[in-house]
Amino acid sequence: MASSGQPEAERRVRQGAVPTVPGASARFCYGLHRIVEKGRTWALVARTLEAHPKAYQTFTALEKKTKVAAFGCRMCGQCALPMTGYACPMTCPKQLRNGPCGGVGADGGCEVYPEMRCVWVQGYERAKETGHSADFSLLQRPIDHRRFGESSWVNYWSGRDDYLAAAVLPGGDRPSPRLPASPPAA
């Protein structure tokens, strides 16, 4: 089940959100993130892709192929993976962005699909093993449903998804949960 391969993963995506076991180790993902971490070069790549619709489409299709196979990605276009131990919260049947619900079984099973492990339990374990469990304290803003189908890599490199999370402590000043009003990318 772990690296279930494309057909299985795609079947799940069609069915709806079902907790998915990541096919890539957390260590590998955090390592890869260091390479694709946003900066001038990647911002330029993002701008170039957006200036060439054909290239953008090809790139997005490639992103989809990879991430569906590896994480059960649902192409929300606002990737939270780097903050969730690289287990995709959009495969949670409730699409929770801020941690597991209270219905997780004592064995770590999903409330809705008890035979599958809660994706947040998996993510927490992966983050903890690699020293990233503090990420789980970030307040995640709700997603912008207009962005489904976009390349989240391009959105990340261009800084368009900077609004996703906020670090707030109990009793601390709260920013607004408001999303940027910008229209979806062309």
Next chain:
Amino acid sequence: MTTAPTTSPDSLLPPVGNRLRDSLASGRFAVTAELTPPRGTDLTRLKKGAALLHDYVDAANLTDNPSAVVRLASWAASAAVIAEDLEPICQLQCRDRNRIALQSDLLGLASIGIPNVLLLTGDHTRFGDHPEAKDVFDLDSTTLVWVASTLRDTGELMSGAKLQGSPRLLIGAVENPSAPPLEFRAQRLAKKVAAGAEFIQTQYIFDLDNFRHFVERAGELGALDHCKLLAGLGPIRSPRALERLSHSIPGVVVSDDVAARFKGVKDEDFAEVGLNLCAEMVAELQNIPGVSGVHLMAFAWEESVPEILTRAGVAARQRRN
């Protein structure tokens, strides 16, 4: 930033006070209990339950289509108990509403004079009475808390649009200390507090050691400096209730020592053992630092609430005039 205007003084229902808020602020052991709205419009049973709880609780939760089974709207049930002079905590979950409906409901229930809300994610539709329904989950419970505190404190919608009158609400949230990842649960509570939760009611507690650890951890994270914690408890009335709690309510864990208490108990003695066990736990929770009160979930057995509290030595609330 302008100071947020309060709910209009001419709300539809008679003012019911701020008993829960006052109790939590005063540091006295707070008591809340759950009432389940009827499946239909007949309010007789609900009102009877409200009358039973009236002298014993600071406020009562009106559940919002629990287990994804259709029941009378929680705001309507809240209005019904206000008419019985009982302070409601109106539950509102994310399963059935998108962000537009959720914000609208927060405004609506505050405008009619409901002082407290409990915001939660909601049980999935899959096991309810309409499993074919579309579930929404546009926001999650933490975000909904964040949105509610923003509406109240800044007078702005999620869109940034200014409100004419913002909802003055005491904002509650839930946590389940017994669900994996156990280690994350206090952190999740702290996150809800950071989002603006002022009180937390927990899922059923049966394992006090695990719960103590959870409370300690929440304290270390600074969450309990800004939020009051009410421990969720409930009496086990019958073998069927024990079975239901053990296997049919997502996330509830009946610990082995609790199950052992019922071993060999005859059906007719079950309720008595259940009441005593619950009362013992209420009594014990009063001595755990960081616990501000209890939340009693006596599903369809409201009569047990006064009995449990009396046995636990919790004084009845003062009758209002």
